[in-house]
Amino acid sequence: MSLTIDHATIKKFDIVGPRYTSYPTAPQWSADFNEKNYIAKLKSFAKTDKSLSLYIHIPFCQSMCTYCGCNVIIRPQKDKYGDEYVDYLCREIDLLTQHIGMDRVIKQFHWGGGTPTYLNTDQITTLFDKVKQSFTIADDAEIAIEIDPRTIDFPKVDLLKKLGFNRISMGVQDFDQEVQKEINRMQSFELVKEFYDYCRKLDFDSVNFDLIYGLPEQTQESFHATVERVVALKPDRIALYSFAYVPWLKKHQKKIDVDHLPSVDDKLDIFIQSREKLLAEGYAAIAMDHFALKEDEMARAFQANKLYRNFMGYTVKPADEFIGIGLTSIGFLENSFIQNTKFINDYYKAIDEGRLPVERGLQLSEDDIIRQWVISSLMCHFEVDKNAFFERFAVPFNEYFEDERKHLENCVKNNLIEENNDIIKVCDLGKLFVRNICMGFDIYLRNKKTEQRYSKTI
Ligand SMILES: C[S@@+](CC[C@H](N)C(=O)[O-])C[C@H]1O[C@@H](n2cnc3c(N)ncnc32)[C@H](O)[C@@H]1O
Ligand code: SF4
Structure with missing residues (x-):
């Protein structure tokens, strides 16, 4: 059976936030x-x-x-x-x-x-x-x-x-x-x-x-x-x-x-x-x-x-x-994001000079890689396997994400996830508002530097 949603539910969860095509x-x-x-x-x-x-x-x-x-x-x-x-x-x-x-x-x-x-x-x-x-x-x-x-x-x-x-x-x-x-x-x-x-x-x-x-x-x-x-x-x-x-x-x-x-x-x-x-x-x-x-x-x-x-x-x-080619295109290579310039004259000039037209990027830190793994797991597989996390990063999930405990408890209370010692499972409602769950793992949002740049989901 498919999930029925109403105004009140959408208004409650439809907050301003990123879409997590990247973290x-x-x-x-x-x-x-x-x-x-x-x-x-x-x-x-x-x-x-x-x-x-x-x-x-x-x-x-x-x-x-x-x-x-x-x-x-x-x-x-x-x-x-x-x-x-x-x-x-x-x-x-x-x-x-x-x-x-x-x-x-x-x-x-x-x-x-x-x-x-x-x-x-x-x-x-x-x-x-x-x-x-x-x-x-x-x-x-x-x-x-x-x-x-x-x-x-x-x-x-x-x-x-x-x-x-x-x-x-x-x-x-x-x-x-x-x-x-x-x-x-x-x-x-x-x-x-x-x-x-x-x-x-x-x-x-x-x-x-x-x-x-x-x-x-x-x-x-x-x-x-x-x-x-x-x-x-x-x-x-x-x-x-x-x-x-x-x-x-x-x-x-x-x-x-x-x-x-x-x-x-x-x-x-x-x-x-x-x-x-x-x-x-x-x-x-x-x-x-x-x-x-x-x-x-x-x-x-x-x-x-x-x-x-x-x-x-x-x-x-x-x-x-x-790898992304052309104006404004984005790549992800060896744990780094790379984005090309958005101005066509700069793009042509770089290539004329034999340069790759990179405008900006980011080398991920170890913490970025860990959070990217969790967010990607939530977005794509709608679960986080805590044992797989331990195998991958050699640190217990609950220990690493101690500061996120309150957020996870809130998500459980709001029927977005179910959680036990082994796994976090995203519920049907959470699949619809999965980015709300992810936002709790986004360390940059916690600093509130970027919030106003995004639009709402609906
Ligand atoms: C690059 S366009 C698709 C190809 C082609 N340019 C076209 O419009 O037929 C990608 C899609 O982004 C969506 N889109 C563009 N601007 C949007 C906006 N402001 N809000 C939501 N969706 C948007 C549109 O549905 C559009 O088809
Ligand atoms: S201007 Fe229109 S045709 Fe061009 S990318 Fe945007 S939606 Fe597509």
């Missing part, structure tokens, strides 16, 4: 970690036989959706922008392979943005071929791309299939025309259906839709209609994101008229109603904002507590290490 979270990374540190990490990685997850960021979009919280650069669809950027990406790959060699195995390969399908077919082919020449893509690798239905055509989808992409994620957001006007994103149901059907015909392993609730002009009725149309198509996975309204970080969100946003209560109702509809239609809820058809491997991995998590969210195909 320590990005505000803790600094420019003290530089290219020299990154090269040292690459060289030490080169001596291992660890596998890789590779992420490539394509920042360009043709127009700005007013809600957007991603790292984007708006450019008209002209070949010269993509040509130039792809050339620099290829040169960044050359700089990397100088240190790690040309034969690293990629288990997970993800193109994100911005809009990867902003690139034309020649650019996509050039970039894919460059990766194939420089790395070994595993036969069973998960190869995913984010597509904006407004920027594709059939030959582009044919090409993605031919190259070996097996997972498609489509930006849908909302089908309502009034909402679409407000968010500057006109995209008809017919357009989405046309490309969705085509992806099905080409037999991609999985198709995901991104939806956002809490957008301007949205009502329970209007979003219900959107969800009805979505479930009629039956994508394998659905990301149901809460609109992150952060105008202090994303200035273009100021274009949104706050009076047109649904009230907090309406937003909650939209979420609850959509969640119930998706559950009733055969989707399993995976943590807060992800849904997958019960037969999908992500839903099965969730049931078996065998999910993994990285910057891209949950995955069933974990690799040992993570």
Whole structure:
């Protein structure tokens, strides 16, 4: 039976906090970690036989959706922008392979943005071929791309299939025309259906839709209609994101008229109603904002507590290490986070000078590694095995986390977890609000330095 949730429960647990796609979270990374540190990490990685997850960021979009919280650069669809950027990406790959060699195995390969399908077919082919020449893509690798239905055509989808992409994620957001006007994103149901059907015909392993609730002009009725149309198509996975309204970080969100946003209560109702509809239609809820058809491997991995998590969210195909290529991309190598610069001129300049375009990073301390292990175990497996913790770190869990005792007792009292001497098990309610449990293990939050930078879950 699925969990029933109501306003009071959500209000109680829906606090401002990080999403833990990384620990320590990005505000803790600094420019003290530089290219020299990154090269040292690459060289030490080169001596291992660890596998890789590779992420490539394509920042360009043709127009700005007013809600957007991603790292984007708006450019008209002209070949010269993509040509130039792809050339620099290829040169960044050359700089990397100088240190790690040309034969690293990629288990997970993800193109994100911005809009990867902003690139034309020649650019996509050039970039894919460059990766194939420089790395070994595993036969069973998960190869995913984010597509904006407004920027594709059939030959582009044919090409993605031919190259070996097996997972498609489509930006849908909302089908309502009034909402679409407000968010500057006109995209008809017919357009989405046309490309969705085509992806099905080409037999991609999985198709995901991104939806956002809490957008301007949205009502329970209007979003219900959107969800009805979505479930009629039956994508394998659905990301149901809460609109992150952060105008202090994303200035273009100021274009949104706050009076047109649904009230907090309406937003909650939209979420609850959509969640119930998706559950009733055969989707399993995976943590807060992800849904997958019960037969999908992500839903099965969730049931078996065998999910993994990285910057891209949950995955069933974990690799040992993570390298990011392109503007703002993030990597995790040999216990260090690495992030590339967010300014395109700095990015091009670094590569022209033969430098890796690192902007900031963090070498994890022993305490960071311990807490990262616990948070990752909570987020992905929904449990912490205290004996496994002892085997890994040679210190008893209860002793190391003496200061967290009160937090754990609170979590037990609120039905978020069950705990005994061997194990912490996350309850169904805790799976929904797992980040609340994690926040108690986040030493940086305790110093309250970073709290105001985050948005709420809902
Ligand atoms: C890089 S975009 C997907 C690809 C493509 N750019 C598109 O929009 O179709 C990633 C997803 O992030 C989500 N997103 C963007 N801004 C958001 C925000 N402020 N709050 C919640 N979700 C957001 C959207 O659902 C979007 O589809
Ligand atoms: S939502 Fe997608 S298409 Fe819209 S601006 Fe953001 S990245 Fe670009």
